[in-house]
Amino acid sequence: MKLNVPEIIRRKRDGERLGDDELRALIGEYTADRIPDYQMAALLMAIFFCGLDTAELAVWTDAMTRSGAVMRHDRVRGPKVDKHSTGGVGDKISLCLAPAVAACGVPVPMISGRGLGHTGGTLDKLESIPGFRVDLEPAAASAQLERLGLFLIGQTEDVAPADRRLYALRDVTGTVESIPLIASSIMSKKLAEGIDALVLDVKVGEGAFMETAARARELARTIIDIGAASGVAVRALLTDMGAPIGRTVGNSLEAREAIDVLRGGGPSDTIALTIELGAEMLVLGKAAKELEAGRASVRRVLADGTALALFARVIEAQRGDPRVCDDPSRLPVAAHRDPLAARRRGYVTGIRPRAVAMAALEVGAGRRRKEDDIDPSAGVELLVARGDLVEAGAPLAALHHGGSGEGEAMRLLESAFEIGDAPPASTALVIDRL
Amino acid sequence: MKLNVPEIIRRKRDGERLGDDELRALIGEYTADRIPDYQMAALLMAIFFCGLDTAELAVWTDAMTRSGAVMRHDRVRGPKVDKHSTGGVGDKISLCLAPAVAACGVPVPMISGRGLGHTGGTLDKLESIPGFRVDLEPAAASAQLERLGLFLIGQTEDVAPADRRLYALRDVTGTVESIPLIASSIMSKKLAEGIDALVLDVKVGEGAFMETAARARELARTIIDIGAASGVAVRALLTDMGAPIGRTVGNSLEAREAIDVLRGGGPSDTIALTIELGAEMLVLGKAAKELEAGRASVRRVLADGTALALFARVIEAQRGDPRVCDDPSRLPVAAHRDPLAARRRGYVTGIRPRAVAMAALEVGAGRRRKEDDIDPSAGVELLVARGDLVEAGAPLAALHHGGSGEGEAMRLLESAFEIGDAPPASTALVIDRL
Numbered sequence: 001m002k003l004n005v006p007e008i009i010r011r012k013r014d015g016e017r018l019g020d021d022e023l024r025a026l027i028g029e030y031t032a033d034r035i036p037d038y039q040m041a042a043l044l045m046a047i048f049f050c051g052l053d054t055a056e057l058a059v060w061t062d063a064m065t066r067s068g069a070v071m072r073h074d075r076v077r078g079p080k081v082d083k084h085s086t087g088g089v090g091d092k093i094s095l096c097l098a099p100a101v102a103a104c105g106v107p108v109p110m111i112s113g114r115g116l117g118h119t120g121g122t123l124d125k126l127e128s129i130p131g132f133r134v135d136l137e138p139a140a141a142s143a144q145l146e147r148l149g150l151f152l153i154g155q156t157e158d159v160a161p162a163d164r165r166l167y168a169l170r171d172v173t174g175t176v177e178s179i180p181l182i183a184s185s186i187m188s189k190k191l192a193e194g195i196d197a198l199v200l201d202v203k204v205g206e207g208a209f210m211e212t213a214a215r216a217r218e219l220a221r222t223i224i225d226i227g228a229a230s231g232v233a234v235r236a237l238l239t240d241m242g243a244p245i246g247r248t249v250g251n252s253l254e255a256r257e258a259i260d261v262l263r264g265g266g267p268s269d270t271i272a273l274t275i276e277l278g279a280e281m282l283v284l285g286k287a288a289k290e291l292e293a294g295r296a297s298v299r300r301v302l303a304d305g306t307a308l309a310l311f312a313r314v315i316e317a318q319r320g321d322p323r324v325c326d327d328p329s330r331l332p333v334a335a336h337r338d339p340l341a342a343r344r345r346g347y348v349t350g351i352r353p354r355a356v357a358m359a360a361l362e363v364g365a366g367r368r369r370k371e372d373d374i375d376p377s378a379g380v381e382l383l384v385a386r387g388d389l390v391e392a393g394a395p396l397a398a399l400h401h402g403g404s405g406e407g408e409a410m411r412l413l414e415s416a417f418e419i420g421d422a423p424p425a426s427t428a429l430v431i432d433r434l
Numbered sequence: 435m436k437l438n439v440p441e442i443i444r445r446k447r448d449g450e451r452l453g454d455d456e457l458r459a460l461i462g463e464y465t466a467d468r469i470p471d472y473q474m475a476a477l478l479m480a481i482f483f484c485g486l487d488t489a490e491l492a493v494w495t496d497a498m499t500r501s502g503a504v505m506r507h508d509r510v511r512g513p514k515v516d517k518h519s520t521g522g523v524g525d526k527i528s529l530c531l532a533p534a535v536a537a538c539g540v541p542v543p544m545i546s547g548r549g550l551g552h553t554g555g556t557l558d559k560l561e562s563i564p565g566f567r568v569d570l571e572p573a574a575a576s577a578q579l580e581r582l583g584l585f586l587i588g589q590t591e592d593v594a595p596a597d598r599r600l601y602a603l604r605d606v607t608g609t610v611e612s613i614p615l616i617a618s619s620i621m622s623k624k625l626a627e628g629i630d631a632l633v634l635d636v637k638v639g640e641g642a643f644m645e646t647a648a649r650a651r652e653l654a655r656t657i658i659d660i661g662a663a664s665g666v667a668v669r670a671l672l673t674d675m676g677a678p679i680g681r682t683v684g685n686s687l688e689a690r691e692a693i694d695v696l697r698g699g700g701p702s703d704t705i706a707l708t709i710e711l712g713a714e715m716l717v718l719g720k721a722a723k724e725l726e727a728g729r730a731s732v733r734r735v736l737a738d739g740t741a742l743a744l745f746a747r748v749i750e751a752q753r754g755d756p757r758v759c760d761d762p763s764r765l766p767v768a769a770h771r772d773p774l775a776a777r778r779r780g781y782v783t784g785i786r787p788r789a790v791a792m793a794a795l796e797v798g799a800g801r802r803r804k805e806d807d808i809d810p811s812a813g814v815e816l817l818v819a820r821g822d823l824v825e826a827g828a829p830l831a832a833l834h835h836g837g838s839g840e841g842e843a844m845r846l847l848e849s850a851f852e853i854g855d856a857p858p859a860s861t862a863l864v865i866d867r868l
Contacts, residue, residue: 009608013482037472042607045479048447173476174443 013046027063044175052180058229064188067162071194079196087119088203089353090244095258099311102150103301106285118357128252128376132320160188183222197233197284203241238431246270250365250379252331262308332377334400346419355416362409363401447480461497478609492663498622501596505628513630521553522637523787524678529692533745536584537735540719552791562686562810566754594622617656631667631718637675672865680704684799684813686765696742766811768834780853789850796843797835
């Protein structure tokens with residue numbers, strides 16, 4: 001199809017619908033380097049303002065998915081279900097959730113990403129486990145899914161190359177914050193996993209990509225619509241990101257915390273998120289009739305060690321050291337652990353996730369740019385939670401670092417804590433379900 | 435100044451004002467190839483949607499002007515005044531207007547452009563005069579302005595290079611139709627001429643860039659504001675472009691018609707436009723106290739041969755053959771002149787300018803792409819005007835061509851004529867003055 005790209009840009013700019021063939025050709029030609037970045041940048045900005053309707057977005061996303069390889073798991077029985085989180089601070093839920101759900105009998109083909117900026121990435125947390133490999137070949141991953149019910153891998157070059165190019169362009173052209181573009185980016189990769197259903201964890205709040213519940217709900221509805229058009233059932237939870245998830249931010253610290261949850265321990269919010277998201281996945285995966293039964297199943301596999309045992313087998317299958325499951329001290333440990341003391345007595349009324357994340361970034365736990373190296377052992381350990389009463393001088397947090405960036409990190413970390421005279425109102429972890 | 439371009443794009447996209455330094459740096463860095471096209475394309479689309487306010491636009495335009503050479507005419511006394519038309523079909527007004535105004539004592543430093551698509555360009559019309567050169571050096575042009583009160587030249591690479599780059603980018607990214615971007619493009623070049631005042635002819639109607647009077651008025655007001663910020667007085671006329679101007683469309687045909695006007699003849703609309711625009715220029719140039727006196731002066735220099743004599747001297751100074759003024763048959767003549775006959779008896783209720791222009795384009799009078807060659811002798815000669823009563827079989831127009839494209843051109847030309855049973859309502863030539 002011969003495209004008149006300036007004319008297509010004008011039509012989208014003027015609020016018109018684009019045709020299915022046009023949308024597919026735009027994605028195809030752009031991925032094949034036959035549409036220049038400057039035209040795609042203008043089109044993306046026009047989409048930022050004028051959007052894509054449900055039907056346009058379904059085609060646009062499908063074209064992005066088909067720009068690369070799409071996995072099939074023909075030998076894996078039953079519905080395959082994954083979870084996607086829009087990204088938070090301290091979000092290590094995938095590491096405990098995926099083994100728990102797989103242990104309940106629902107296959108989980110999980111492809112994750114790396115951290116960038118203030119949000120962490122599941123791959124980085126997995127790779128803090130010594131030896132763990134996230135670069136399985138598709139056939140090997142599918143075979144592992146059949147055998148263990150779970151793989152935890154990274155996105156290869158083959159998966160949705162259109163998304164990789166579009167995302168890189170959006171990042172430098174001020175077109176990231178567009179609901180249809182965010183939704184299509186997420187779903188193009190998820191649909192390439194060969195899933196039948198998806199649970200979406202849309203984080204809401206200061207530490208999240210979506211700062212308001214209204215925007216989060218709009219994103220969730222958009223993704224549900226894309227899923228419906230592709231035959232993938234999507235359930236979405238809007239969850240609170242007003243404080244970091246759990247007590248740790250940083251890769252090996254978070255892996256350790258996830259193992260705590262798989263051992264039946266861990267912080268209450270992390271356990272609760274695992275149970276809530278897990279129950280949704282079990283219902284979608286037909287392993288539970290309703291949520292309450294799903295919750296009970298997840299609780300059981302966390303309590304009886306089944307989920308931890310499965311995680312150990314997956315680690316071993318992916319060449320990692322499974323002994324971390326019994327002995328988390330085998331995970332990388334930072335050279336320094338500096339405490340942060342409370343300046344005054346009072347209630348912890350807030351722990352600002354973005355400031356905690358920036359402190360972790362400062363000591364090397366994350367990346368400013370894609371090409372940056374990270375320090376798997378660096379990060380922040382929170383020693384108090386929102387609502388706790390602390391005495392002046394009591395430790396609020398500990399900074400784990402290798403001896404660089406700790407000065408600025410400590411200042412950022414201190415700025416994260418809000419101490420007041422009265423305890424804060426309690427907040428709901430799950431804000432809404434769609 | 436270190437620019438965070440994605441952040442600037444986001445701020446404009448979200449409706450914020452950009453700072454003076456930011457605007458200047460954006461233009462400077464883009465022109466110096468230090469901002470990639472894809473970022474500028476996204477910014478231009480954000481400007482399409484969110485605009486630039488009066489103060490932002492003044493700085494943006496000034497930066498575009500200063501991206502290149504700005505002429506000074508220190509030795510030329512009195513206010514220097516130019517005219518700019520937003521481009522119409524058959525618009526040869528500059529060729530008769532500029533000599534007339536200069537003959538009345540107001541210096542006219544006129545830099546014009548070439549035709550592209552359905553609109554013609556003054557440079558192409560001038561170059562149909564054998565030998566005429568439009569590529570004068572700035573110093574030579576300024577000296578000619580001092581001596582003769584007029585130069586008629588083309589835009590060199592030195593004039594507003596930022597505009598050249600931005601225009602090329604807008605053309606392929608669907609961001610042409612933005613009032614602030616159109617206004618800054620026009621004014622960046624006009625301000626580089628070293629003018630004190632400008633008369634703007636905003637064409638309105640089917641054959642024009644601005645299809646509605648509301649858009650034309652908005653463009654005029656925006657240009658008036660930019661002028662005010664730069665100390666250049668701008669008067670704007672909105673004029674009707676519902677039919678071609680005069681009786682000819684095509685380069686040597688139009689040059690000949692302009693000479694007719696300078697000889698005291700020519701079609702009434704072309705004369706009227708020359709007088710109205712000329713009177714405004716004379717008032718701005720302090721050579722007339724008010725419009726009526728200005729009109730009288732223009733009429734006089736057209737009637738007594740002064741304007742024609744000056745045009746001949748300018749042609750000679752720019753190496754053209756001045757004998758065309760007395761003997762227009764020295765202009766290029768097409769090999770073929772095919773008449774178009776009326777299919778029915780009736781009143782000419784409309785002559786659609788775009789169809790006439792496309793017919794002329796088809797026989798080589800214009801360019802589809804910048805790099806196309808043109809045939810100076812090709813074009814359309816209208817033999818009737820709107821309102822005329824014609825008999826079946828009577829000639830409506832003649833197509834001048836060199837033997838290629840005439841079939842399609844004739845079909846287009848025929849489609850341009852609307853013949854009805856009743857005479858059309860009369861239309862005003864000057865729709866509004868600002």
